[in-house]
Amino acid sequence: MSDRGSRPPRALSPLREHLRETFWFAPAMTLVVACVLWFAASAVDEQIVSYLREEQAYEEIQDLVKVAEDTKQIVVTVSSAMMTFIGVVFSISLVAVQMASGQLTPRVVRIFVRSRISKLTLSVFLATFVFSLLVLSSYESETDPRRVTSLPFVQSVLTALLVGLSLLLFIAYVSSTLRLMQIGPVLDHITRDTFRVLGRMPAGRPGGEPLPDETGRILYEGRAGVLRDVNVARLVRAARRQGVVLRLVPRLGDFVVPGTPVLAVHGGAAPGRHALRYTVSVGVERTLHQDLAFGLRQLSDIALRALSAATNDPTTAVQCLDRIVQFLAAAVRLPLGTVHHRDRSGAVRLVQEVPSWEDLVDLGFEEVRRCAADVPQVSRRLLAGIDDLLPLAGPDRRGPLVRHRTLLVQAVEHAVPDADERGFSLLPDRQGIG
Structure with a gap:
């Protein structure tokens, strides 16, 4: 047995962990950032041309027109080449995932899904592609410096910077993927993730007072799946407001189905359904967010x-x-086996079974x-x-x-x-x- 002590339970962030298990969130957010960056760069370019026209610096505008014409072909080449780069990244990723799944275990696929360098590389590639397309839309057919309203000068510079960043990330991505295709780095990655879970285990003194009599049970309502994580802070807060002790019936990693008990209530009436919303997360497979085993x-x-x-x-x-x-x-x-989570006053509010x-x-x-x-x-x-x-x-x-x-x-x-x-x-x- 182990007690958490008087320190209040740390609020968990299951949403952040679940987003890390996806491969779409980071690229989607990067595309939004690329569009915002283009709007900002386009506004700066318009301000530059407006300032030069007010100063009647038509020679400088003409020089910018020539620079824009010279860089237009580069931007066109970048926009077409980035799709090839994206295809290469996907090909390498699929081969690495297939080899790891076949030679090691399908459970290690999550390492590739959660890989920051893979997401960052794909995100920057997509951002460069979208940004270059938007820059192409900024080019004007007008060459008379008296009629030019905007020139993609800043946008072209940012495109070049994105291309340079893409090349650096591609090198880092290939190096990282080759490492993750080796057994040593994969085992090291799994071990480090497991030690992070172990480090989040509540440490305390052995022993603990007996629980009050069980007064009710809360049944699980939702789709069947594996219990992935628990919002400890929210459960402790709900139990404190109700003046009861809650006990988590299944362990993390257990498969739960609708109608089975998920929480046992000790010492009073059960908290309302609203207070227990978003306290347990169920998915199709286990994660290393809280699952020690x-x-x-x-x-x-x-x-x-x-x-x-x-x-x-x-x-x-x-x-x-x-x-x-x-x-x-x-x-x-x-201390392993049973964990007592306490509220700010030191009273036990949540009892959770962990592997012994x-x-x-x-x-x-x-x-x-x-x-x-x-x-x-x-x-x-x-x-x-x-x-x-x-x-x-x-x-x-x-x-x-x-x-x-x-x-x-x-x-x-x-x-x-x-x-x-x-x-x-x-x-x-x-x-x-x-």
Whole structure:
């Protein structure tokens, strides 16, 4: 058990996280910015021409006309070339996503969807294309400096700057995509996201007062799907106003269907429906916004795919075990199981179940252990990982580790009849076989 303490719960921003899971929002906003930028640049160009006409500087206007005529062909070339660049970006993205999904796990596709450099590159490319089209509409057929009303001088300069930015982003995008097609950076990305979730876990002292009697339950109304995140601050605020304690029935990552209980009420009447709006978010797949176990799920999936007969890549499985052990070593001393969220006065208002230590150990080791009996590289790394975790774990948390070690030894003894080979497979090694 762990208590959040007297510090008020931090307001979550699920909308921001959900927008990061989409690939349309950033390009759409960039197109709006490109249009606004063109309007501003066009107004500046008109002011420049108006000022020169007032000063009767017709020679300067004539020079600007010549510059505009020279840059018009460049803008035309840019507008046509950007569509080719956009096609290249899409092609690279689709190939990278297909390779990652086939070789690792479909769950890692979210890394590419959330990639900032991919969204930024596509957004700037689209903005450059749209901006160049708008600039073309600013060119006038009139060449008499006395009749010219606008010249796209500032617009042409901005187009050149956007082209330069697009080239730099294209280089960064290719470099980033090539890194994400390698197993090491992918595992590192998953691990860092998982540690962010672990860092947001409420830390506090163990223990807690018993909950009041359950007085009601709130049923879920909405589409069926996976519970992705919970607005803790809003739930705590609703429970405080009602003077009750709410308990989240499903855990993050559970699949919920309409009509099943989502909240249990303790100590009074349930808050109104309006107070509980937008407190839980359900989607078609899990996310790493608040789901502590989803990172381990991805690492375990990649390891299982690597150990399959079709792939047969135990080195990748060893790399996954490295990250699993890293995460478990960080979580071994943290309070897990049940979290009490408190309001400003220190009263418990929301109780939430999170994965326990045993749940995390089972998720990280169970399935990999079952496939590691006849793969000495993986069995040796798994034994070394468990041996590294045992000194870090307290007496109350060594049980799951000892159980997995015992089961692994038994499985290897059953799968490897030769004594010498069995002894080799049961020798702990942090590199597997090096």
